Amino acid sequence: MxxxxxxxxxxxxxxxxxxxxxxxxxxxxxxxxxxxxxxxxxxxxxxxxxxxxxxxxxxxxxxxxxxxxxxxxxxxxxxxxxxxxxxxxxxxxxxxxxxxxxxxxxxxxxxxxxxxxxxxxxxxxxxxxxxxxxxxxxxxxxxxxxxxxxxxxxxxxxxxxxxxxxxxxxxxxxxxxxxxxxxxxxxxxxxxxxxxxxxxxxxxxxxENLPLTNFAICSAISHMQNMSPLDAAYAESVVAGVVNTQTDARARLEAFANKTAARIRPDS
Structure with a gap:
């Protein structure tokens, strides 16, 4: 290390x-x-x-x-x-x-x-x-x-x-x-x-993303690709349960709820 x-x-x-x-x-x-x-x-x-x-x-x-x-x-x-x-x-x-x-x-x-x-x-x-x-x-x-x-x-x-x-x-x-x-x-x-x-x-x-979200994107997806569909569905649910309720995401979710978050638009 x-x-x-x-x-x-x-x-x-x-x-x-x-x-x-x-x-x-x-x-x-x-x-x-x-x-x-x-x-x-x-x-x-x-x-x-x-x-x-x-x-x-x-x-x-x-x-x-x-x-x-x-x-x-x-x-x-x-x-x-x-x-x-x-x-x-x-x-x-x-x-x-x-x-x-x-x-x-x-x-x-x-x-x-x-x-x-x-x-x-x-x-x-x-x-x-x-x-x-x-x-x-x-x-x-x-x-x-x-x-x-x-x-x-x-x-x-x-x-x-x-x-x-x-x-x-x-x-x-x-x-x-x-x-x-x-x-x-x-x-x-x-x-x-x-x-x-x-x-x-x-x-x-x-x-700019939350570290835990990036960790899931850059680790869990690869792991899930190695699993059977049934196992991957279970693992995805567990990861989503942890990531989607993280405390650090609350401010971002509040911004979305209040319509102050940046909107997703195609590049002009």
């Missing part, structure tokens, strides 16, 4: 904390297109384990330089000459990092640029919201590398785009970008300008 002071000591992540509770987390290996070595994965585990307890209200995850993340550091993997058991434990550590993101209860908005490839797509798919820009492209080139996904693509990417599209991406090296990537579910937003600016705006909006 990290302390606030230890956030500045991370080597492969740069963390910037804002007064409104929004954190900016940058992958900081631009010379490697922010490829994920085991040291970076360890830092991701530490950071996302600690963020909820250190007051993070929302997190923008991005990469330093032109690329979000090019996936597994293949040079490190090649040089390590790992045994099957060794690499199995590497994969389990990846799963731990990405599970901390998805289930941690803090909204994570990924600002995507350039390569979102292989393990980089697995990382992005663990975020709650993904924003792409004009440079962003998505791929799972494991088939061409003689590899197989090990960081959750069979769970999260397949859930986003469907089994058939994921198999196609891996078998043929198909690359998605532009509006097509949004339409199939790889990102929720595509902007012509800065994906970071859009992601920061979304993070600030999310940070």
């Amino acid at each position: 990290l302390t606030l002071d230890q956030l500045s000591e991370l080597k492969n992540l740069v963390v910037e904390r804002h007064e409104d509770g929004v954190w900016i987390v940058r992958l900081n290996r631009p010379n490697k297109r922010n490829a994920l070595d085991i040291a970076t994965i360890d830092e991701l585990v530490d950071l996302f384990s600690s963020a909820p307890r250190l007051g993070a209200a929302a997190i923008v995850l991005t990469g330093e330089g032109d690329h979000f993340c090019a996936g597994l550091d293949l040079v490190e993997h090649h040089q390590a000459d790992r045994s099957p058991a060794d690499f199995m434990h590497v994969c389990l550590r990846w799963h731990e990092a990405f599970n901390k993101m998805e289930y941690g209860g803090v909204p994570v908005i990924a600002a995507l640029t350039g390569a979102v490839v292989g393990g980089g797509l697995e990382l992005a798919s663990a975020a709650h919201i993904r924003v792409a820009d004009a440079s962003t492209y998505f791929a799972l080139p494991e088939g061409q590398r003689g590899l197989f996904t090990g960081g959750g693509a069979t769970i999260r990417v397949a859930d986003l785009v469907g089994k058939a599209r994921m198999v196609d991406m891996m078998l043929t090296g198909r690359v998605y970008q532009g509006q097509e990537a949004v339409e199939i579910g790889l990102a929720q937003y595509r902007v012509e300008g800065s994906s970071f600016d859009k992601a920061l705006d979304l993070a600030r909006r999310a940070a």
Whole structure:
């Protein structure tokens, strides 16, 4: 578990904390297109384990330089000459990092640029919201590398785009970008300008929500997706019972009842 002071000591992540509770987390290996070595994965585990307890209200995850993340550091993997058991434990550590993101209860908005490839797509798919820009492209080139996904693509990417599209991406090296990537579910937003600016705006909006509400949205929904419909209905009722009667919500409900709350309208 990290302390606030230890956030500045991370080597492969740069963390910037804002007064409104929004954190900016940058992958900081631009010379490697922010490829994920085991040291970076360890830092991701530490950071996302600690963020909820250190007051993070929302997190923008991005990469330093032109690329979000090019996936597994293949040079490190090649040089390590790992045994099957060794690499199995590497994969389990990846799963731990990405599970901390998805289930941690803090909204994570990924600002995507350039390569979102292989393990980089697995990382992005663990975020709650993904924003792409004009440079962003998505791929799972494991088939061409003689590899197989090990960081959750069979769970999260397949859930986003469907089994058939994921198999196609891996078998043929198909690359998605532009509006097509949004339409199939790889990102929720595509902007012509800065994906970071859009992601920061979304993070600030999310940070205005009550923490318990955000925790439920960013944790309970994922858990419920793993349940049978009957179990999910029960769990949803329990979570709603806790969240919808929280004391901190009373002022917001009163504003709605008094017609002083902001109205929900489509963007003009």
